[in-house]
Amino acid sequence: MIVIDLFTGAGGLSEGFHEEGYKIVAQIEKEKWACETLKTRLIYHFLNKNNDLELYFEFLRKSFNYKTLDQDRMIIFKKYPELKEKIDYEILNRKFGNPANDREATSSSDIIKEIYASLKYNNATSVDLIIGGPPCQVYSVIGRSRLKEAANRDSRNYLFYYYLNIVKEFEPKAFVFENVPGILTAKDRLIFSVIQEEFDNIGYTILSGNDHEHKNNIIDFSDYGVFQRRKRVVLFGFKKELNYTYPDFSRFTEYWNEEKNTRNIIGDLPSLSPGEGEDLKLIEYPFQNNSELSEYQKKMRENSMGIMNHKARAVRDHDRMIYRIAIEYSNQGIQLKYNELPNDLKTHQNEESFLDRFKVHNWNEIPHTIVAHIAKDGHYNIHPDIKQARSLTVREVARIQSFPDNYKFEGPRTAQFLQVGNAVPPIMSRVIAKAVKHILTSP
Structure with a gap:
């Protein structure tokens, strides 16, 4: 299944999807060093697939100064020159926004062109799934208390529109939108109402869980195998005509024969x-x-x-x-x-x-x-x-x-x-990936 990952961060959410066999053709992230982490992780997965982890370990032993990272990677690119091209297509260090107002921003239309280029590079003609979650500072209770009234004016409230634009353009079967519980209550619940309405307008249903009362759909990742108390919301959207149900994460919980301490x-x-x-x-x-x-x-x-x-x-x-x-x-x-x-x-x-x-x-x-x-x-x-x-x-x-x-x-x-x-724990992303795959592949 072909996946686009938006607001990727260091790749915690995409890690589980990669492990479950999804093909991630594009990861879009604005922070430079997070993108460098994504590149190193892509190198790991590529070398692991090619049974050449010893080369990865050699790179790790030699790469201990972030200022020489590009030079350090040359020992890998000399042996696998195609890997550098793969990285250039699939990891996009881009910031969503309006270039007219923000010199560091890239327009949605330009990012869309780059994603199409990556699809072509990967011999893919369509996208099955989009994953990710816009930065959550203004949605979180802690973030809102710090920002106070500025939270209501913060442009990050509306980053989901860029997510919406990508969904509208590539028309995946479904999407996964992970965020903090505060997204359900931000701006007196207006933000989430707007999110639902906007996705409805482009033909998608979006669910916060199985309960009609959204606050009851907040989940603690520790219930699914993560060794950490971490309450989050996992929104699941899909084309209306597919009539999917919300993923059953409990079915794919990872169990441990020891205390989570x-x-x-x-x-x-x-x-x-x-x-x-x-x-x-x-x-x-x-x-x-x-x-x-x-x-x-x-x-x-x-x-x-x-x-x-x-x-x-x-x-x-x-x-x-x-x-x-x-x-x-x-x-x-x-x-x-x-x-x-x-x-x-x-x-x-x-x-x-x-x-x-x-x-x-x-x-x-x-x-x-x-x-x-x-x-x-x-x-x-x-x-x-x-x-x-x-x-x-x-x-x-x-x-x-x-x-x-x-x-x-x-x-x-x-x-x-x-x-x-800022990351999604890979254990939880693996649980999400399995549950979503069960839905997308069921007859």
Whole structure:
């Protein structure tokens, strides 16, 4: 089945569809480093298909400076020159918008031309499915509280129109639109009503789930095999005449013979003090007997020679003292409140607004939701080991998001954090891909 992925980010949603045999002919993403991550992932899948992962590992061993990434990839392109052409057609670093108002933007018509070029390159004549989700800051409750009235004027409220334009042009059988629950209530529910109406006008039904009350269709990805509390909305649209039903995700839930807790996710990764580790350099796994690894850790290590993106942020002594207190509280099953800190550790006068500023991923609990704010600071994502007393690394949050260890996030560390925080967990994307395939291929 032929797929277009819009607002792709680092590729979490497309990863599951790729694993399930869909052919993704175009991935459109505005952020440069996310696109570089997509290119590296495309290289991985290409080399894996060609039984040449050793070349991928050689690339990983040599590619540890994002400033020399293009040169580092030449060892691959020299052997597979066709791969560079494939990347150029299928990964489009484009920002949807009006070029007259935004010099960085590309018009829908120009992006559509590039997608047609990729279809031709892939010998495809039609599109079966479109996936993706416009940036969700203004839809999310947190985002709306930060932006306040500006949220109602934010142009990102209307990015779904570009999604709509692509659906209208390529007329897929169906589309998948993943987003935060706030999309159902944004602008006093007007945004979602408009989305439904606009898709209805071009001949598509859009469902938020099986319940007529949309708020009851919010799902927690942890119920489907993801090792993380993550509440989201998965909208499913289809041509009216096909009369599809909403996908049954529960039928394809991934089950684990162990607790979904932080220890089983990251307990095997190298210990780090603040500032230690490597951003992009490949690090060998610490020696461990296979029997010591959790089922989840074994899954994350498949087709991997080690880990990348595992460098701890530097932490001020002041914050590290707070981290230790937060970890001690967490070990007693208590969430530290900001107003409970000693006065000499408080830096904010408005204590009420910062009550949950510091939060630990307890060893024995399921992790809380990873969000893009982790690119700014790690206070809400503290490692549970009091000896390390630091925030989580990119690799650790990638593990929580269910990205395998061979998934390399390119660019500076801030860009890496942003990519992981915004992503759809690949485990959930695999569940979605299977459920959608069942619908699209059923007689």
